Each structure stands twice: as C-alpha cells, then as structure tokens.
Amino acid sequence: MQLRELQWFTTLAETEHITEASIRLNISQPTLSRALARIERKLGVQLFDRHQNRLRLNRYGKLYQAHALRALNELDRAEQRIATLVDPDRGSVSLGFAHSFGGWLIPDLLMRYRGVASSTSFELHGGACDSVVDSVRQGKIDIGFVAPEPAADDLVWIPLGHEALCLRVPAGHAFEGHDHIAMTDVSDEPMVALKAGHGLRQATDRLCREAGFRPRIALEATELPTLHALVAAGLGVAVVPAAPSGHPSATGTVPLSDPTAFRCYGAVIRRHGPSSQAARRFLKFVAGVSAIPARADRAPSEGTPRRVLRPAVPGAWPVSA
Template sequence: MQLRELEWFTTLAETEHMTEASLRLNVSQPTLSRALARLERKLGVKLFDRHRNGLRLNKYGEIFQAHAVRAMNEIDRGEERIADLVDPLRGSVSLGFVHSFGGWLIPDLLNRYRPHAPSTSFELRGGACDAIVEDVREGSIDIGFVAPEPVTDDLDWIPLGREELCLGVPLGHAFEGRDHVAIADLAHEPMVALRAEFGLRQVTDRLCREAGFSPRVAIEVTELSTLRALVAAGMGVAVVPVPRPGHTPGPAIHGIPFSDPTAFRHYGAVIRRGGPSGQAARRFVKFVARGSADASQSGRAPGEGNRKGVLTAVGNS
C-alpha cells in the first residue's frame, strides 16, 4: 500500500466529499475515485456508504481510518527524527517535568536556550515524578526534570540545585506568627499532600520518617492548585517549597521556615543512560549540563537569583 493512498484516504475520510477532497489534494476526482476503488478491492470491503450528497464513512472505514492516522503520524515522527539527526538546530525535543517546575525552571531554561537554537521546537509534558522517570526510561520523552533524585541505576542524573522547603498553613493557624517550626511539630497535624507517586510527597514522607513519625495525611491530591486551595480552606497543613519571587499562584497560604537542616529537595534532569538518541535533544542536554556546572562554580542553581525570605503567599509546591 502506497503512502499516497493513505494520505488520500485520510483526507477523503475527513471531508466525506469527493469534490472537496480532490480540491484539497489537488488531484482530479476520477483519479481519487479510482484510488479509492483500488484500496477497497485490496481490503475486500467498502469503506464508505455512497449517498446522493456524498460519502459517509462506514464501520470498516472508521477502523481503517484509525490505523491510517496512526501510520501517518508515525511516518511524520520518523521524518522529524531524521531531520533532527541531520540538523540538530531544527529538531524537536520532548521534556517532562513535575508540575511546579512549569512555573519557573522550564521557562527559564527554554528562554536561555532559545538564542543558541531558535529553530528547535519543544514538546512539554507535566506530570508526577514517577511517571516522568518512567517516560524517560521508555523513551517517550527525551529529558525529565524531577525532584528528588530518583533511585535508579539505569538512568543518568544531572543535578541542578536544591529547593528549601517550608510549612504551608492557612491564615489564622496556630503556627502563624512563629519564626520557624520543626518537622516533629507536625506529628499531630492533619496534612494535605500529593499522592505517593509525586516527588514532593516522597520528600515529605522521608522528612517525617526521619523525625520519628508517619504523617497524618487527611487528604491526598494530584494537582498543586487543589493542594493550595485545601490548605487555604483549613483542611490541613502541607510541606511545600519556599516560593520564588514573582511565582505565587493560587490561594494565599502562610509559609513558615523549617528549623530542620534537611528540609530541602534536590532537583535535576534525568536522561537515559548515554543520553537521548536525537541530536537536538543531546544538544539541549549539553546546555543543561553546562548550566549545572556553571551554577556549581557560582554556588547558585541554574536560573536562580538571590533568594528572599519566606513569603506570606506560598504558591509553588
């Protein structure tokens, strides 16, 4: 079966009209009609029901359309990968990241990278830490930006920095007004937390375990906006990153510093052992790794300016 036949069929299936499809494809109606007849003979079934006003895709046509679209998408993806190998400046890079990084880390990296390769395109996907790591392992994304560092021996890790953590409490909470709190102070507090597959929850569980107790998680959520809203509504307290200046979305909650020296999370980039296959992605990895090395020498995380004290409105988590 020729690629041209698939393209013609998918266009005809979309328009369900011979004249419109022929105009869009710039082929004559007789040519398109003969191609459809050849395809139907090859498959042994009619793909369209014929009506006076045009064509209507039948159940066989719907099945074949689904497979044809997938085949066309795979061919397009193959062309993109070849173009990537030939010209890394014009290739595509797929990035996965934990949701809170979408508000500062990812925009900063892409903004700084654009002058180096303005024609490179990016596919962005936010998700839970464990899901991002698995996507990198399976090759469905090129680079994952996660926290904390995953426990794995089949992936490479590029450390980028660390985020200090604080306690998010609703306005008027008994802890409000304190200069700091200890993780141990949370032993009897109802907590709002992300589900276990999220990196921030894994860090929270570790901190509580090190303090000698299991967190009293009253509500588990999968979205950061929901977590903030529930804390603001008084449903519990939450361990969240210290907010960055200018990044405080969602309901206002009060942030209190932790006195524990281990109340932070490392963040970085995870890639398949040896790096991604595409040249555009490999070029971006080198940029990220170079920024990590420069930041280590300057003592700052990539893209991180001077950090201020804990803000009243805690937005990132």
C-alpha cells in the same frame, strides 16, 4: 500504494464525507473517489459502508486507518530525525517534568536556551514524577526533570540542584508569621499532600518519617495549585516548595528549620541518552548551565541549599553538540 493516497484516505476516514475531504485536501471529488477505489481494489474489501451521500468507516476501514496513521506518524518522525541530524537547531525535543517545575525550572531553561538555538522546538509534558520517569524509560519523552532521584538502575540521573521546602498554613493558623517551624511541631496537624507518585509527596513523607511521625493526610491532590487552594481553604497544612517574597504562593508559608527540608532535583534520561541530536544538544546545555537564581528569599539553614541549578558532568552517556 502512493503516500499521497494514504494521506487522502486518512482525511476521508476522519471526515467520512467525500465533499468535505476533497475541499480540505484541495482535490476534486472524482479524484478522491478514484483513489479510494484503487485502495479498496488492492485490499479486496470495502473500507466504508455507503449510506446515501455519507460514508461510514467499517471495521476493515478502522483497522486500515489505525495502521495508516501509525505509518504516517513514523514517516514524520523519520523526517524530523533526519532534519535534526542535518541541523540540530531545527529539531524537536520532548520534555517531561514534575508539575511544580513548570512554574520556574522549565521556563528558565527554555528562555536561556533560546539564545543558543532559537529554532529548536519543544514538546512539554507535565505530570507526576513516577509517570515522567516511566515515559523516559519507554522513550516517549527525551528528558525528564524530576525530584527526588528515582530508584532506577536502567536510567541515568543528572543532578542539577536543591530546592528548599517550607510549610504552607491557612490564614490565622497558629504557625502563621513564625520565623521558622520544625516538622516535629506538625505531627498533630491535619495535612494535605499530593498523591503518591509525586516527588513532593515523597519529600513530605520523608520529612515526616525523619521527624518520627506518620502524617495525618486529610486530602490528596494531583497538582500544586490545588494543594495551595486546599490549604487556603483551611483543610490542612502542606509541605511545599519555597517561593520568593511577593509571589502568591509565598503567602502563608513558614520556613522549615529541619536541616533536610529540601529536595534534590535533576534530569533523567535513558542509559544511552536521547536519540536525537537536538535533544542531546539541549541536554549538554542543561548539564552545563549554572546560576539559575534561587527562588527562596531566606538563607537556608546549614546543610540546606537554596534553589540553584549547578553544573553537572555526566559521564555515562555521549553528548555531541
């Protein structure tokens, strides 16, 4: 069976209409009808039920459609991988990242990389840290950017920097305007936090545990903007990443004086690294980048680094330019 006819079938299966499919494919209706007849003759079954001028994909057709789409997708991936081997600059890289990194780390890296390989394309997937790590493990994404370091012996962690954490409070709260606050002072406060599985929730739980109390979680969210909105509505306080003065998310934040009020962030990959040359080249760039500006204005307390991406020298996986 010709690849072209397989592509024609998937379009027909999507439209379930000979005329619409032929227009979309820019071929004649008789040509499409003959191609469908050849496929059905080869398989020995009809793939569509005919209802006057309409077609309805039957159970055989749905089964064949699923396999046809999978085969076409695999061929597309093969073409992309071959193109990447020939010219890494033209390849595609899939990145997963914790939602909070979508506001600064990922844009910073992509902006810088554009000057190195402007033809590289990227697929971006935001999510909870646990889901990002799982996607890396399953090979669904090439590189994941998470915090903190995941407990995963089958993956490689590339430390990139540290991000300062602070306390966000509602307007008019007793802590508002303080130069700093300690986590021990938060023990009686209702808190809002991201759901379990998010890196920021892990950092929140850790800080509370180190301060000797269990947080009173009033509400849970799945994204950082929602978390900020819940605090603004007066529903609790929250541990959040520090932001620069003037940024909307900096309003109502108080620096934390705890020496461990930061989280380590980095990249996570499979043990043998990404499969494509484009992803390996981007990874080599990420590991060597330094001096991404810190977003927190305050000087961190002793032992609490500001948000900085520093060079790392991974040695457990090969990287080729």
